[in-house]
Amino acid sequence: MTTPAAWNVLRSADRSELVLACDFSAAGRPIAGFADLTGLLTTECTLWETAPPPPEEAARMTGADQVARWAADVRAAAIPVRAVLGFCTGALYAGALAEEIAGRQPRPRLILLDPEPVRTQAMLGFYESLVGERFASVLSPAEAEEALHEARRLAGAYGPTELAHRFGTLLGGVVESAFARLGLPGGRVAEFTGLSLSYLYWLGAADACAMRGPWASATAVNGTTPGMGLDSFAPAERAGLVERAFHLDVSHADLMRSAETARLVDDLLSDDPLSREQGELTWTIPTPPGPTS
CATH class of the missing domain: 3.40.50.1820 (Alpha/Beta hydrolase fold, catalytic domain)
Structure with a gap:
C-alpha cells in the first residue's frame, strides 16, 4: 500500500x-x-x-x-x-x-x-492562548493587548469561517510587526505562525x-x-x-x-x-x- x-x-x-x-x-x-x-x-x-x-x-x-x-x-x-x-x-x-x-x-x-x-468563543479562546502563551516571547504587552482587543471585537462580528481568516490576517500582522521590532527575519513569520493558522483554517472550514x-x-x-x-x-x-x-x-x-x-x-x-x-x-x-x- x-x-x-x-x-x-x-x-x-x-x-x-x-x-x-x-x-x-x-x-x-x-x-x-x-x-x-x-x-x-x-x-x-x-x-x-x-x-x-x-x-x-x-x-x-x-x-x-x-x-x-x-x-x-x-x-x-x-x-x-x-x-x-x-x-x-x-x-x-x-x-x-x-x-x-x-x-x-x-x-x-x-x-x-x-x-x-465549531463555536466562535472556542476559536477566540484558542487565539487568546496563542497571544498570551505561544507568542508571548515576541509580543510586547501593548501589542498583545491590541491583538486581544481586536480579536474579541472580531469574534462578536463574524461566524467561524470568516473569523478564521480574520484571525489569520490579524495574527500574521501582529507577529510580523513584532519580528520587525525585534530585528528578527520577516521570512520566519510563516514558520512561526504556520501550525496555529492551519488549525484556525481547519476549524473555520469545518463549520460548513x-x-x-x-x-x-x-x-x-x-x-x-x-x-x-x-x-x-x-x-x-x-x-x-x-x-x-x-x-x-x-x-x-x-x-x-x-x-x-x-x-x-x-x-x-x-x-x-x-x-x-x-x-x-x-x-x-x-x-x-x-x-x-
Whole structure:
C-alpha cells in the first residue's frame, strides 16, 4: 500500500479494512489524540488519521475541499472502510467523510468522541492562548493587548469561517510587526505562525460540514468535562443528533488515552451490523441527564 499524502498512518495491518480518524493532531498537545487511542486498541485494522494541508493551502480550502482531499487517498487505496472516527470538532469532518464514502460502498460505522460544533468563543479562546502563551516571547504587552482587543471585537462580528481568516490576517500582522521590532527575519513569520493558522483554517472550514443527517447513524462516546462534547449542546439541539451515546467517567483531555474508551471503541469496531441495529451491544453505560438550560 502506498503512503497516503493526506493522512498519517497510525497503524498498518494485514486485514484489508481501513479505519479513518478525523482530528487536528499536533505534537505537544496536552489533550490526548488518536495516536494515544490507537496504542490501546486491540482491533486488527489499518488506521489513518487526517493530516492538515500546509497553511497557504488551508487558507483557500472549504470544508468540502478538505474532505475531498482526504477522500482521494481513500479511493486510491481501494480498501473498504470499516469505520470513521471523529474527535471534538473533527466529528464534523468525520460525518462528511462517512457520507462521501457511503456513496461507493456500504456505509461505514461512525464513532464520534466528544463531538461538538465549531463555536466562535472556542476559536477566540484558542487565539487568546496563542497571544498570551505561544507568542508571548515576541509580543510586547501593548501589542498583545491590541491583538486581544481586536480579536474579541472580531469574534462578536463574524461566524467561524470568516473569523478564521480574520484571525489569520490579524495574527500574521501582529507577529510580523513584532519580528520587525525585534530585528528578527520577516521570512520566519510563516514558520512561526504556520501550525496555529492551519488549525484556525481547519476549524473555520469545518463549520460548513453538517451535523444533522451525517450524525444520525453515529455512536457518540462522551466524557465528563462540562460543556464539552454532547454537553456543549442545549437539550433541544441534542435530541436526535446521534443514534446512541455512551458516557464514560473520563475527562475530555484524557478521553483518548483511557483504557475504558479503548475497550468501548474496540467493541464498537467489532460490533456486528445486525446486532447494532437490534441494540445488542453489551455495553450498558447509562446516559446521564443533560443540562437543564
